[in-house]
Amino acid sequence: MRTEDEGIAAPLLEVRDLTVHHGQLRALNQVSLIIGAGEVQAMIGANGAGKSTLLRTISGLKAATSGTVIFDGADVGRLRAERRVAAGIVMVPEGRRLFPSLTVEENLQVGASYARPGPWSIERVYELFSWMPDRRRQLASQLSGGEQQAVAIGRALVANPRLLLLDELSLGLAPVVVSRIYDTLPELLASGVTVLLVEQDVSQALRVASRVHCLLEGRITLQGEPSRLSPAAIEEAYFGLSAGPAGPVATPRASGAAE
Amino acid sequence: MIWVNDIIQGIMLGGLYALFACGLSLLFGVMKVINLAHGDLAILAGYLAVGVIAVTHIPPVWSFIIVVPLFAALGYLAQRTLIQASLNRGVLTTLLVTFGLSVVIENALQQFFSANAHSLPIGSLVSDSFGIGSQITIAYLDLAIFLVAVIVLLGLQYLLSSSKQGRLIRAVADDREAAQLAGADYRHIFGIAAAIAFATVALAGIAYGMYTSFDPSSGTTALLLLFAFEAVVIGGLGSLWGTLAGGILLGVIQQLGGQINSNDQVLAGQLLFLLVLLVRPQGITSRRRTA
Numbered sequence: 001m002r003t004e005d006e007g008i009a010a011p012l013l014e015v016r017d018l019t020v021h022h023g024q025l026r027a028l029n030q031v032s033l034i035i036g037a038g039e040v041q042a043m044i045g046a047n048g049a050g051k052s053t054l055l056r057t058i059s060g061l062k063a064a065t066s067g068t069v070i071f072d073g074a075d076v077g078r079l080r081a082e083r084r085v086a087a088g089i090v091m092v093p094e095g096r097r098l099f100p101s102l103t104v105e106e107n108l109q110v111g112a113s114y115a116r117p118g119p120w121s122i123e124r125v126y127e128l129f130s131w132m133p134d135r136r137r138q139l140a141s142q143l144s145g146g147e148q149q150a151v152a153i154g155r156a157l158v159a160n161p162r163l164l165l166l167d168e169l170s171l172g173l174a175p176v177v178v179s180r181i182y183d184t185l186p187e188l189l190a191s192g193v194t195v196l197l198v199e200q201d202v203s204q205a206l207r208v209a210s211r212v213h214c215l216l217e218g219r220i221t222l223q224g225e226p227s228r229l230s231p232a233a234i235e236e237a238y239f240g241l242s243a244g245p246a247g248p249v250a251t252p253r254a255s256g257a258a259e
Numbered sequence: 260m261i262w263v264n265d266i267i268q269g270i271m272l273g274g275l276y277a278l279f280a281c282g283l284s285l286l287f288g289v290m291k292v293i294n295l296a297h298g299d300l301a302i303l304a305g306y307l308a309v310g311v312i313a314v315t316h317i318p319p320v321w322s323f324i325i326v327v328p329l330f331a332a333l334g335y336l337a338q339r340t341l342i343q344a345s346l347n348r349g350v351l352t353t354l355l356v357t358f359g360l361s362v363v364i365e366n367a368l369q370q371f372f373s374a375n376a377h378s379l380p381i382g383s384l385v386s387d388s389f390g391i392g393s394q395i396t397i398a399y400l401d402l403a404i405f406l407v408a409v410i411v412l413l414g415l416q417y418l419l420s421s422s423k424q425g426r427l428i429r430a431v432a433d434d435r436e437a438a439q440l441a442g443a444d445y446r447h448i449f450g451i452a453a454a455i456a457f458a459t460v461a462l463a464g465i466a467y468g469m470y471t472s473f474d475p476s477s478g479t480t481a482l483l484l485l486f487a488f489e490a491v492v493i494g495g496l497g498s499l500w501g502t503l504a505g506g507i508l509l510g511v512i513q514q515l516g517g518q519i520n521s522n523d524q525v526l527a528g529q530l531l532f533l534l535v536l537l538v539r540p541q542g543i544t545s546r547r548r549t550a
Contacts, residue, residue, distance in 0.1 A: 061436060085442035093440060099433040102426070110430045113423065114442030159442060 011070075012037040012194050013058070013089075013163055018067035020050075020057050027053040029218040030067070035163070040185065040195045042209035044202050046238060049215040051198040052094050055165045058196070059091040060084040071163065088116060088162030094171065094198075096152040100141035104132060104151055107140050111155035118160025119191045125154035128184055146177035153181070157188070164188065166197040170204060182208055202234065216240045260394035265514040267395060273490075273510025274405030275470065277503045279463040280487035280494075281412055282456035288497025289432040289452040292342060292353045296360040297460065297487065299478030303364050304330055304464030306475075309377050319379040319469070327461045334457025335450040342453065343446055361479060368475035379468035404466045411459055412503045418455075419499070428452050432497075482525065489532045495542020504544055 013035040020028040028050045035041050043051045056062040058069055060081035069077045076084055098107050108122045126133045129150045140151060149169060156164060170178040185208055199205040205212060206226040214222040214237040222237030279301065286292045307329065308322040345356040388398040419425035427448050431438045435445040467473060467483065486509060494505025509528050516527020535543065
């Protein structure tokens with residue numbers, strides 16, 4: 001059953017006490033979060049904080065040790081990744097992961113193979129990225145990084161996701177390209193998509209998200225609306241300055257820093 | 260004119276190699292499985308045809324109508340159970356498992372069919388031929404096998420490049436995790452690819468059984484398997500066009516070598532293989548990334 005609290009939309013995704021291991025290493029430790037339909041939420045944190053692990057677990061590529069993933073009221077924790085796509089959870093993976101030997105159009109067609117009914121189609125993606133139709137016969141591997149990222153987003157959109165997971169969109173891209181990609185977010189949201197994104201580029205995340213979570217060594221150290229979080233508090237949560245023993249030293253990425 | 264005849268014979272022989280190599284190429288291209296049981300599976304198909312002919316009394320030429328679908332089903336089943344289980348445990352495991360499968364098939368065939376040689380009796384078709392001029396003779400069987408090989412390989416190439424299933428097979432071959440994120444169950448798609456591969460293996464086995472006699476150990480002792488591997492490598496791993504081209508090139512070089520000295524037929528093929536490995540290890544037609 002959906003609950004309507006004041007100021008919080010009906011939860012589309014609820015993650016409860018999620019713990020995930022990579023072998024012996026505990027990558028996520030008791031992580032919980034709630035995302036309402038139509039929201040944009042962002043996970044920030046240093047390298048190795050567990051951000052990508054969280055998205056991979058929600059998408060079903062990675063199995064959780066314990067905890068639950070509830071999507072639209074149903075426990076999807078035991079579903080395989082392809083079944084979660086059918087339920088409406090679609091991820092744009094880190095590093096784009098296009099099919100390099102397929103053309104741009106074929107990449108989109110694969111994305112649409114098991115699509116749910118909805119507003120997105122290959123034509124609509126072509127409208128969103130107007131350069132794409134001219135290059136649809138090109139191999140995906142011949143595109144630039146920013147173009148590949150756009151195709152990866154398009155490939156996810158044509159499946160008509162209800163929840164779109166975006167993993168490190170800015171990775172390896174020039175700042176101007178990153179902001180051009182983020183400029184498409186409003187149109188995605190207008191089509192009814194809910195977004196959970198992972199971003200090392202803190203300023204970008206703060207700009208677009210209605211709620212930000214900071215991960216440090218697998219734990220959420222800070223949550224809140226960007227406007228209510230002071231830079232000092234974010235820095236503290238990011239580095240773990242007040243969280244006891246400090247983790248590996250990392251620097252928060254400036255806008256668009258390349259990997 | 261004798262050279263023209265050699266080239267024509269070589270092209271047709273290459274068709275048989277390519278037909279044999281097609282399933283090998285597909286399994287490697289899609290799942291990165293090097294199937295060491297490939298030859299034994301082909302011989303198994305030959306024996307299955309022997310059995311089908313004995314039971315149903317259909318003309319041997321038509322035995323493929325039953326054997327090929329059976330083998331496709333077997334391929335899907337083998338992929339979803341044995342091969343997938345070994346894939347999950349790493350590339351080396353698939354080598355060991357397919358090697359084990361090869362031993363099992365060979366010994367099981369010996370148990371059921373004895374070590375005696377069998378063949379698929381197609382009557383006079385095995386030796387009938389027609390002539391072009393005085394120097395060129397073309398056997399109907401050779402021509403038929405060559406045409407089947409071309410139709411199968413071009414058909415498969417078309418299927419892979421233009422159909423929805425083919426697109427999914429290529430996507431899964433590229434990146435199975437990304438394919439999962441597009442909603443595709445890669446294990447099912449691997450199964451489809453294996454079914455296609457096994458179907459072509461069955462065709463190759465039946466063609467071989469019409470071409471010459473076979474016994475349970477032919478799958479590992481016949482040079483054909485070696486030639487099939489070479490055709491795949493010469494053409495470029497995982498590319499079906501390349502496999503056809505590689506098979507034909509190998510066949511032609513062997514025929515020409517045999518013309519110079521009848522002992523040199525196999526040697527000429529091996530030299531070509533070594534040359535390709537030295538000069539162009541990625542294969543003559545490698546256009547697509549296979550890494």
